[in-house]
Amino acid sequence: MIFGYNVEKIRKDFPVLSKKIIYFDNACMSLKPLSVINKLNEYYNEYTACAGRSSHSFAERVETEVEKARQEVGKLINSKHSSEVIFTRNTTESINLIANSLGLEKGDEVIITDKEHNSNLIPWLKLKKEKGIVVKIAESNKDNTFNLENFERLITDKTKFVSVVHVSNLDGVENPIKEISKITHKNNALLMVDGAQSIPHTEVDVRKLDIDFLCFSGHKMLGPTGTGVLYGKKELLEKLNQFIVGGETVIDSNYNDYKVENIPMKFEAGLQDYAGIIGFGEAVRYLRKIGINNIKKHELKINSLITESLSDLIEEGKINIIGPKEVEKRSGIFSFNIKGMDCHNVAKMLESSKKIMTRSGMHCVHSWFNKKGINGSVRVSAYLYNTEQEAITFAEEVRKIVKIV
Template sequence: MENPIRASMDVNSVRKDFPTVRKGQGIYLDSACQSLRPDSVIRAVTEYYEEYPACGGRSVHSMATRVSIAVDESRETLASFFGTKDPECYVFTRNCTEGLNTAAYGLGLKRGDVVVTTDMEHNSNHVPWMRLAETAGVERRFSRSGKDGRFDIEAFHRCMDRKVKVVSVQQSSNVTGCTVPIKAVSEIAHDYGATVIVDGAQSAPHMKVDLEDLDADIYCMSIHKMLGPSGMGVMYGKREVLERLRPMALGGGTVGLATYDSVNLAPIPDRFEAGLHDYAGIVGTKAAIEYLSRIGMDEVEKWDSMLMRRIFSDLEDVPGLHVVGPDEPSLRGSVFSFNIDGLGAHDIGMMLDSMAGVMIRSGMHCTHPFYVSRGIDGSARASTYIYNTVDEIDIFASAVRHIAETFGQ
């Protein structure tokens, strides 16, 4: 079946770089949770442990110096990849969640300050603000989306006034795939003097992100969704914003000088990176970003779009199948969330795995308010990436059709 969007990426060559794909360990359609890793990332991590497993930024011996250089190079690679000039504005975190929490608790919000989010946020960009509403008296406002999850710029504009101190929104939804126009949101928010925080967990792995152009004040991402090591994230912030942000954790590496009764914070980014780093994760981050750079994010986005169109084409008229979110593949990014009448999401997930070796995710995807507000118990979710093929999509779709026709109502 023909698809109107063509991508020039050589998927067969890409697939050779991923061990689990080479070994034939099933069809992995769960990349919105965590991506697979290519050989180059695995080698970078292994090389750290085998050749220079020391601590950077503290000792001055040759092995430690190599670590320090590797950390600096990783920041420089990130700055180049995301279109910014200052590598020191990239803070290494455990994941996107840690970055979002650091931003939420570090801005010093007080009673009466207003925070605007969408009604589609992942719990990482919802629960911290809920806690601040309970403990600090911060006011929440939700920019309401359409029933299918599409962002409504007019509804967002109606939320804004001079009381709004923070606008914190996802760039792309992990349920519907819908994308928020961050540049427009930033312009509106800045007109009211608000700080803009972006959850880029689902967007940074799948589209070109130019942070200078988007003009967000803080942008958080999960490297483990971008071919990088597990437990690695990055928080980017404009220098002037990071300078006024209070670190969430303090200790070794975060201070310039501490006495019994005083402490001076270290410069950014060190003040946000308490304790020993995940140096293996940091060097793996550089390898992952370099891999994506070689492919090109425009090609990544085209490939996801082509695969999403294939899913919709293959699953047209499947009895009892309901898409969660827009039914236009061009709006879905890389995620396809769905339910089948008479079957729970976990049932669908287990049957796909056991019957066809297809691995997807099922549940509420840490986006509980979206599902609860719409009276949906959860959904099955297939998510694509650069190592997935049209043939794999066809196998997935055929299995879904069989399950719906055989076991659905």
């Protein structure tokens, strides 16, 4: 029992749950509470305008609301200044912004892991092709957990940048960011963390972990689609080159030159998704009210119930879990295959029998699946509104599918 955690009360905040679905695709996209939907409507109904340009009262209101959202996000990750929070469209855009602004040159080394989402693999491979940077891949342990020795062995005096996933969308494994950060900084390199799967589910303090850059997406944490964040230490963001430039990114310009804006606007080019940003701020407010730690404990409870309910089939090898066997190492993710069954068929059967929505396929981690020679997996990912009964129903349905193979 998590003190004060009332899942039935929480569920009432999510209008789409009235459709009697079992929504287990949260690592892809979370559902949205009514307060976030209302906040989006508030912008469109009451003060639809742009910030930073006009000086009328609608524009002033937008600026105030955007700044409130920025501060809310800053508090969530414990940034020192709210200006260290840059709004982007998603994690992918945040990573691309950094990859294209660092000024990496031929021979510079970047280290990533063997479990990166395409969003934290392709931008580096592109720089490898176009600029001749060296991309090094830190191999995980056999059970898919992080191997610090392998990582440390890869670092050299040519290593300029380390970019690692915090919690894997493949299997839910959390990487030891504090240790990675120490090793990275000891070697005079910079660290970026892909927090797409950690920020929605686990408390992250950028100062305690000494993270230089952090990227995450609003749509996975109750926020609107098309909203994301790039956090960066102030002194680093100030030195960093701009990526996309134009309106709002400059203080002044003439036909020959321009004067760059201060952070955060330096990186927020063109008209922003104000409704989305303001809605994102509301999502963070909602999550902080429930408590990220409470949510984390709740998800682990759901995943434990699923894992225990299917333990005999796992032991018999009829179900194969991606990642470590121990549920505590997989947070809210249960990624699996049924022996002899295609993952997409399993996902379809789960939906047609009990409206259970999961994700099937390679989850944008093609590199890992291709290396292992596996066609994909079915991924269940829990969030704050999933119930124990849903976990039991899911396990019962999986058992039925195993029987007919």
